[in-house]
Structures are given as C-alpha cells and as structure tokens.
Amino acid sequence: xxxxxxxxFWAGMMFLLVGIAFAWGATTxxxxxxxxxxxxxxxxxxxxxxxLLGAVELFKALTIESEGGDPIGGIAWKPLxxxxxxxxxxxxxxPRLGLVITLPLMVLISSWASDEFSWKxxxxxxxxxITMSWLIxxxxxxxxxxMWPTIFGAGT
Amino acid sequence: xxxxxxxALGFGVAFTxxxxxxxxxxxxxxxxxxxxxxxxxxATIAMLLPSIYALDATPALIMLAGIxxxxxxxxxxxxxxxxxxxxxxxxxxxxxxxxxxxxxxxxAALAAAGMGSFFAGCVGTxxxxxxxxxxxxxxxxxxxxxxxxxxVLGLIGAVVLASGSLIKAIAMILLGLLxxxxxxxxxxGVPRYSFDIPELTDGIGFVTIAMGIFGxxxxxxxxxxxxxxxxxxxxxxxxxxxxxxxxxxxxPAVLRGTALGSILGVLPGGGALLAAFAAYxxxxxxxxxxxxxxxxxxxxxxxxxxxxxNNAGAxxxxxxxxxxxxxxxxxxxxxxxxxxxxxxxxxxxxxxxNPELFWGLIASMWVGNAMLVIxxxxxxxxxxxxxxxPYRLLYPAILSFCCIGLYTLNNNNFDVYMxxxxxxxxxxxxxxxxxxxPLLLGFILGPMMEENLRxxxxxxxxxxxxxxxxxxxxxxxxxxxxxxxxxxxxxxRKKREEAFQDEEA
Numbered sequence: 001x002x003x004x005x006x007x008x009f010w011a012g013m014m015f016l017l018v019g020i021a022f023a024w025g026a027t028t029x030x031x032x033x034x035x036x037x038x039x040x041x042x043x044x045x046x047x048x049x050x051x052l053l054g055a056v057e058l059f060k061a062l063t064i065e066s067e068g069g070d071p072i073g074g075i076a077w078k079p080l081x082x083x084x085x086x087x088x089x090x091x092x093x094x095p096r097l098g099l100v101i102t103l104p105l106m107v108l109i110s111s112w113a114s115d116e117f118s119w120k121x122x123x124x125x126x127x128x129x130i131t132m133s134w135l136i137x138x139x140x141x142x143x144x145x146x147m148w149p150t151i152f153g154a155g156t
Numbered sequence: 157x158x159x160x161x162x163x164a165l166g167f168g169v170a171f172t173x174x175x176x177x178x179x180x181x182x183x184x185x186x187x188x189x190x191x192x193x194x195x196x197x198x199a200t201i202a203m204l205l206p207s208i209y210a211l212d213a214t215p216a217l218i219m220l221a222g223i224x225x226x227x228x229x230x231x232x233x234x235x236x237x238x239x240x241x242x243x244x245x246x247x248x249x250x251x252x253x254x255x256x257x258x259x260x261x262x263x264a265a266l267a268a269a270g271m272g273s274f275f276a277g278c279v280g281t282x283x284x285x286x287x288x289x290x291x292x293x294x295x296x297x298x299x300x301x302x303x304x305x306x307x308v309l310g311l312i313g314a315v316v317l318a319s320g321s322l323i324k325a326i327a328m329i330l331l332g333l334l335x336x337x338x339x340x341x342x343x344x345g346v347p348r349y350s351f352d353i354p355e356l357t358d359g360i361g362f363v364t365i366a367m368g369i370f371g372x373x374x375x376x377x378x379x380x381x382x383x384x385x386x387x388x389x390x391x392x393x394x395x396x397x398x399x400x401x402x403x404x405x406x407x408p409a410v411l412r413g414t415a416l417g418s419i420l421g422v423l424p425g426g427g428a429l430l431a432a433f434a435a436y437x438x439x440x441x442x443x444x445x446x447x448x449x450x451x452x453x454x455x456x457x458x459x460x461x462x463x464x465x466n467n468a469g470a471x472x473x474x475x476x477x478x479x480x481x482x483x484x485x486x487x488x489x490x491x492x493x494x495x496x497x498x499x500x501x502x503x504x505x506x507x508x509x510n511p512e513l514f515w516g517l518i519a520s521m522w523v524g525n526a527m528l529v530i531x532x533x534x535x536x537x538x539x540x541x542x543x544x545x546p547y548r549l550l551y552p553a554i555l556s557f558c559c560i561g562l563y564t565l566n567n568n569n570f571d572v573y574m575x576x577x578x579x580x581x582x583x584x585x586x587x588x589x590x591x592x593x594p595l596l597l598g599f600i601l602g603p604m605m606e607e608n609l610r611x612x613x614x615x616x617x618x619x620x621x622x623x624x625x626x627x628x629x630x631x632x633x634x635x636x637x638x639x640x641x642x643x644x645x646x647x648x649r650k651k652r653e654e655a656f657q658d659e660e661a
Contacts, residue, residue, distance in 0.1 A: 007587075007588050007589050008321070008324075010588055011324055011327075011588040011589070011590055014584070014588070015327045015330075015331070018331060018334070019330070019334075022334045022337070022349075025348075025349055026348075029341075029346055029348060030344070030346070033618060034613055034618030034619075034620065035613065035614070035617045035618030036614065036618070037609070037610045037613055037614070038344065039341035039343070039344050039346045039348055041610070042337065042605075042606040042609060042610070043334060043337040043348065043349075046330055046333050046334050046337070047334065049330055050327060050330040050331060050334065053323055053326060053327040053330065054327060056323055057321075057323050057324065057327065060323070072587050072588070073587070074380075075380075075587065076376060076377070076379060076380025076583075078379075079375070079376045079379035079380055080376050080380075080580070080583055083372060083375060083376055083379070083555070083579070084372065084376075084576045084579050084580065086555065087372065087555065087558075087559055087572060087575065087576050087579070088572070088573065088576045090559045090563075090572060091559075091562075091563070091569035091572030091573050091576070092569065094559075094563055094569060094572075095569060099560075103556055103559075103560075106552075106555065106556065106559060107552040107555075107556060110551070110552050110555050111548065111552050113379050114379060114547070114548040114551070115379075116546070116548045117548070121548070121549060122552075125549050125552055125553070126552075129552065129553055129556045133556060133557075133560055137207075137560055137564070142210070143207075143210075143560075143564045144564075144567065145560065145563065145564060
C-alpha cells in the first residue's frame with residue numbers, strides 16, 4: 001500500500017480518529033430513542049458520519065494518483081512553538097505579574113519567531129503596544145485587567 | 157409605503173451621533189485591515205468581539221458590519237496598487253487593476269472600484285430592505301423540521317461553492333458541529349465531553365476557536381513562509397478622475413456586477429468572494445467596445461464589474477443572517493455570535509422584536525458606504541503608507557490584542573490556553589489543506605441544529621420521514637442534494653477546478 005496523497009491521507013486519518021473518538025464518547029451518554037432522542041443521539045450520529053467521511057478520504061488518498069504525492073512539506077517548528085509558547089506564557093503570567101510586565105514579555109518572545117528580529121524595533125513595538133493597550137482597554141473600554149504584579153499589593 | 161417607513165426608521169437610528177461614529181470607526185478599521193495583507197475581517201471581528209460587551213447592541217453590530225464592507229474597499233486598493241489582494245474577494249480585481257496601475261492609470265482604476273462599490277452598496281441596501289420582510293414572513297411558517305433542513309441546505313451550500321475538496325469541507329462542517337456538542341445538553345442537563353473541566357460545561361467560546369484557528373494559526377503559517385518584498389506604485393497615483401470614455405465603458409459593467417452580486421450574495425455560501433469571480437467571468441464573456449483594451453492588460457470593466465459585485469454580495473449576504481439567523485459565511489457566523497453575546501436570539505423575530513437594530517443596521521450600511529467613498533479616495537496615500545509597516549511589527553500587535561481579548565472574555569486564563577490549543581489545530585488544518593471556515597459555520601449552527609432535530613423527532617414520534625414529507629422541508633433538502641449532485645458532475649467539477657485555479661494563480 002502506497003500513500004498517493006500525503007495531505008489527504010493525514011486529513012482522512014484525522015477525521016476518522018476524531019469521529020470515532022466522539023462517537024465512542026457519545027456512548028457514555030443516554031442515547032434515547034428516535035422518538036425521545038437523548039444527549040448522546042446527535043453526537044453519536046455526527047461522529048459516525050465524520051468517521052465515514054474520513055475513511056472515504058483515506059481510501060482516496062491510497063488509490064487516486066495526485067501530482068507529486070501532494071506532500072505536507074516542512075513544518076514551521078520555530079514560529080509554531082515560539083508563538084504558542086508566548087501566548088501560553090501570557091495566560092500564566094497575566095494574573096500574577098500584571099499586564100505591564102506580561103504584555104511586553106509576550107511581544108519580545110513572539111517577535112523572536114520572525115526571521116528579521118531586531119532588538120531595537122521589538123522594544124519600540126512593545127512600548128507602543130503596552131501604551132495602546134492601556135489607552136484602549138483600560139481607559140477606553142474600562143476592562144478589568146490586572147496591571148501590576150500582585151506582590152506589590154496594588155490591584156488594577 | 158412600508159418600505160419607506162422602515163427605511164426612515166432605520167435612517168433615524170443610523171443618523172444618531174453615536175451610530176454614525178461607530179459606522180465610521182468600523183468602516184475605517186475595515187479599510188485598514190483590508191489594506192494590510194495577512195489580517196482579514198474574520199480575525200479582526202473575532203478580536204473585537206470581547207470589546208463589544210461594553211457597547212449597546214446596535215452600535216456594536218453597526219461597527220462589525222462596517223468592518224466587513226470596509227475590508228472590501230481596502231482589499232481592492234492593495235490589489236490595484238501592489239497586486240496583493242488584501243482580501244480574497246479582490247483576487248480578480250488585481251488582474252486588470254494592477255495592469256492599469258502599471259500603465260499609470262491607477263487613479264482611474266481606484267475611482268472605478270470605489271464608485272462601482274458605492275453604487276452596488278446602495279442597491280444592496282435597497283435589496284435587503286425589500287426582501288427581508290417577505291423572507292421573514294416565510295421563516296415564521298418554519299417548524300423545527302424546516303429549520304433543520306434549512307441549516308443542512310445552508311451548510312452544504314457554504315461548501316459546494318467554496319474551493320478545495322468537497323469531502324474535506326463536509327468533514328470540516330461535521331467537525332465543527334461536533335465541537336459544538338461540547339456543552340451541557342439543554343434538554344437533559346447532562347454535561348457532554350467536558351472531562352470534568354468546569355469551564356468546558358458552558359461550551360467552548362467561538363471567539364476562542366476563531367482566534368486560535370484564524371488568528372494564531374494564520375500567523376504561524378505566514379511566518380513559516382519566506383518574507384516577501386514588494387513593489388508599490390505610489391508615485392503614480394494622480395489624475396484620480398476617470399475619463400469620459402472610462403465612464404462609458406465602466407457603467408454597464410457596474411450594473412451587471414451589481415445585479416449578479418446581489419443575487420449571489422443571498423445564496424447560502426455566497427457573499428463577496430463568489431460574486432467577484434462570477435462577475436469577472438461575466439465581463440470577460442460580454443462584449444465591450446471594439447477597440448477596448450483586452451482583459452488582463454488593464455480593462456476598466458475587469459475592475460468595475462467584480463468590485464461592484466463583491467460589494468453587492470457583501471451587503472446581501474446579510475439577508476439570510478438577519479431574516480433566518482443562518483450565517484452564509486464565516487463573517488456572518490461571527491455576527492450571529494455577536495448578536496448572541498448581546499442577548500439577541502438571531503432569527504426571524506429580530507425584525508419585530510428589535511426593529512431599530514434591524515433597520516438601523518441596514519441603513520448604516522448605506523451611510524458607511526457613502527463615508528467610504530468620501531474618505532477613501534483622498535486617503536489612498538495614507539493607506540499606502542501603512543503597507544510599509546512590516547509584518548514582523550504587525551503580528552506581535554495582533555497577538556497582543558488577541559491575548560487581551562481572550563483573557564477578558566471571562567476574566568480567566570482558561571480561554572487563553574484553549575486558543576493555544578486551537579492555534580495548533582489551525583496550523584494542522586493549514587498544512588493538510590483543510591479550509592477552516594466551514595468548521596466555524598458548523599460550530600455556530602451545531603447547538604441550534606441539534607435542538608431542532610430533536611424537537612422535530614419528538615413531534616413526529618421518532619419518524620425520520622418527517623423531513624421528507626413536510627413539503628417545505630423536503631424542498632430544502634432536495635435543494636441540498638441537488639447542489640451536491642451538480643458539483644460532482646464531471647463537467648461541472650472540471651469547470652469548478654479551473655475557476656479556482658485562476659484564483660490561486
């Protein structure tokens with residue numbers, strides 16, 4: 001068996017597995033009957049349908065020729081990890097360190113994901129963004145966001 | 157006349173200072189993001205949703221609508237001047253528009269696009285005002301079975317007209333519907349797929365999904381590609397006014413584009429993108445002057461037609477959303493979400509329960525379009541300057557607004573973590589060529605669809621044939637089946653693939 005289209009193969013695999021997972025999960029809820037559908041009725045049907053479509057896609061990927069095997073290509077690991085790490089860190093740090101520290105930190109880390117990173121531009125960008133965020137979100141929309149680290153005792 | 161009365165009510169609402177201000181703000185922001193490649197209306201509206209908690213429903217929706225049609229204007233500006241369509245709906249505008257710019261006729265192209273769009277916007281507004289009430293009346297005849305079938309039709313329609321693999325697109329809808337099942341079952345109160353995480357029992361916020369997939373996923377994908385450096389035709393923008401000959405050439409194209417766009421916008425899955433493509437094909441087929449410039453080398457009809465069509469389509473795609481509560485595309489899905497945030501149940505009752513919102517929104521679209529024409533032609537220079545902002549400064553800004561928005565959704569960092577997860581998912585979709593827009597539509601419609609399905613089955617005592625025996629429901633389902641059959645016919649499939657190849661080229 002040879003994979004004729006890498007993209008379709010993995011897409012089909014994804015749909016198949018997710019469909020099965022949802023359908024299997026649905027069996028733990030009451031299925032009910034057609035006259036009185038329970039909470040498991042709709043998700044079970046959807047999961048089965050999705051798994052079927054995934055299987056069709058898999059079958060296609062193994063039988064129908066595609067140009068050059070339709071490879072997935074390289075994965076941009078650096079931006080993927082750096083950007084999502086920066087955002088995750090923002091989530092962890094915001095309630096503890098406050099926006100004034102967290103936001104520039106996030107900007108600094110995420111900027112590193114670009115190939116054209118420069119310290120000067122990034123620091124300037126961070127300053128502009130924290131000022132704008134303060135003006136728009138705190139002053140303008142009066143949202144409640146912790147501004148300073150909680151160890152200093154001050155709240156917003 | 158009722159139409160006049162309704163429009164008068166609408167304009168009364170739209171012409172209050174606060175609403176004018178938000179229409180202006182939305183249109184301006186829309187143009188801005190339309191100009192900036194790599195930032196579309198879906199991500200922007202998702203980014204702004206948390207901030208509308210502080211606003212009233214009417215100004216909030218007026219602003220979000222302004223972003224959508226403003227983006228169409230901005231997108232065409234960059235398409236003409238630098239051959240980079242800021243929005244997908246401006247892809248065809250770039251073909252002849254950029255050719256005109258290279259010949260030093262950028263001004264005429266921009267004016268044709270701007271005035272064509274304005275004319276189309278005016279017609280689109282009238283079309284909405286005229287067609288919304290009868291459609292709403294029809295919608296009141298709908299029972300749960302009809303609603304379920306209508307949603308099936310809407311979802312299928314949304315994918316058959318989109319590009320890419322049909323099976324993948326339908327699978328993405330199902331995936332969206334399933335993600336919508338992560339919640340507490342409304343009828344029995346059982347939490348589903350929550351893994352005992354309390355935040356998940358309320359369901360995943362659609363802002364979280366939209367930001368993760370459309371915001372973070374796209375940033376990662378953009379950074380994974382080598383940076384582009386492009387040439388800007390800024391010095392050549394002079395002589396904004398088209399010649400008399402240009403006018404003569406452009407106006408039939410504007411009329412045709414507007415008519416086509418108004419019709420295609422209403423269809424499920426329609427909207428600006430499809431309208432622009434169809435209009436360009438129509439212009440190529442119809443005959444102009446004998447000695448006119450060939451298409452692809454700077455024919456003004458190739459700019460005026462698609463630009464009118466995409467704006468008309470953008471306007472009329474509000475019709476299914478406003479009257480039936482069924483979003484025909486991802487932007488409208490977010491508008492439905494915005495209405496729910498403001499405590500308005502989208503559907504046919506909006507017109508009677510919130511007439512000032514309904515008609516005010518429609519009238520504001522006309523006002524917004526007028527503002528865009530007046531603003532944009534003189535401001536083109538400023539928009540062009542914005543293009544020089546490099547992406548490496550832009551994306552941390554997008555991330556910042558997303559992060560703050562996510563946190564303030566529930567003042568909780570759980571949504572931030574969920575968005576990170578969906579960022580990974582979004583990148584996987586990008587790598588596997590799975591279009592994410594149908595997923596969002598499915599996610600929005602999922603709970604509604606389940607409720608109607610279960611209610612319909614309850615009423616029919618478990619008889620599935622109820623969907624086929626009720627005439628309205630049967631008609632809608634037949635429409636959905638017909639659409640699938642048509643696109644899978646070999647000849648049409650070939651044409652469809654060709655059409656989308658043009659887009660990618």
